[in-house]
Amino acid sequence: MTTESPEKLLSPVLSAFWDDPRSWTLETYLRHDGYQGLRKALAMAPDDVIAYVKDAGLRGRGGAGFPTGMKWQFIPQGDDKPHYLVVNADESEPGTCKDIPLLFANPHSLIEGMIIACHAIRSNHAFIYLRGEVVPVLRRLHEAVREAYAAGYLGKDALGPGKDLEITVHAGAGAYICGEETALLDSLEGRRGQPRLRPPFPAVAGLYACPTVVNNVESIASVPALMNKGKDWFRSMGSEKSPGFTLYSLSGHVARPGQYEAPLGITLRQLLEMSGGMRPGHRLKFWTPGGSSTPLLTDEHLDVPLDYEGVGAAGSMLGTKALQCFDETTCVVRAVTRWTEFYAHESCGKCTPCREGTYWLVQLMRDIEAGKGRMSDIDKIDDIADNINGKSFCALGDGAASPIFSSLKYFRDEYEQHITGRGCPFDPARSTVWADSGDGTDNAHPEVKA
Structure with a gap:
């Protein structure tokens, strides 16, 4: 009897062609069904696109897991005000590292998703607020936006006759607080990044006091595949309340850290099997399911489904799915x-x-x-x-x-x-955990010879 390999549990969509020699170019993106979801979306009425995304069950991938379609629906219509879409790419949470690799390897998935979202909320101007330190990503994003303009996906009549669309890429100054959506909006307007009192919420009075949707990079980048392959395909992955695929960022004391794209509901045990487990000779002590701002869990929670309900029931939050794993040598x-x-x-x-x-x-x-x-x-x-x-x-x-x-x-x-004990029991000078085993090997780092 053969058992299915752990890798079969993966569902590469956003990361499907990251290993292509020039994955970030428009040419490569078009070879992988790029902008096909946009064609289908533009053939639908804006309200129908919102309803479709709601029915698919896409939830925000930036932390709280709020339904994306519902957030779009909050934008008031017929108010004679400009509507704005703002993409939060100020990835700053310790341990979180999914949006920056996504933008670096596949920026057009975000741009296509933004065009679809702008069509849905009736917006003619969208912004990408990027963490300013990641200059290579900034350059690649600027080039992708230029390609989209040149190909006619952005600019004059991008959303149909008389419906222009502009995208502005803005580099922030490196403040973690600007990952909070209202602080981001203040920073985007040229003020010091500090959270605003709510209400009013951004959907009513956001950027420049106009109705605004603020979405995470991965949330928007997931929309093109959803539109192209259908809501039933999207719902075939994950769980009933947390459907779809997502990027899990595995880091720390693991054999093969990296991005693992899988359906929501996979477990850390399964992800560790794919990544070669903890580093040789060590065991898991504690881990974070969604970065340092989420309550940490222990090895008792290896089989908790990594979806919003499963992690919540375990007493933590799925957050940004930043799985930081620490072994027994960690204080x-x-x-x-x-x-x-x-x-x-x-x-x-x-x-x-x-x-x-x-x-x-x-x-x-x-x-x-x-x-x-x-x-x-x-x-x-x-x-x-x-x-x-x-x-x-x-x-x-x-x-x-x-x-x-x-x-x-x-x-x-x-x-x-x-x-x-008047100090850290994990101090190499005092600890039995770090003591020499007598064979010339450091217990904490077995690969290092004394």
């Missing part, structure tokens, strides 16, 4: 301290809970990691995280609190060891 306290330092640094300072709370979390976490903490500090960081969670202006505060709560839930004893 949980050290990892959480580094994440907390990141959130404190990236806090925009607009609201007190996040600005002050992340600062004090860093001070206490550093003391605990260095063995200078007290047992009361453990309850103190839990209390501070509780005063941030759900009480800050945007979701950055919630993201900063998540690693604290979840690490205390599963590894409180490790925090206590740092305090009672």
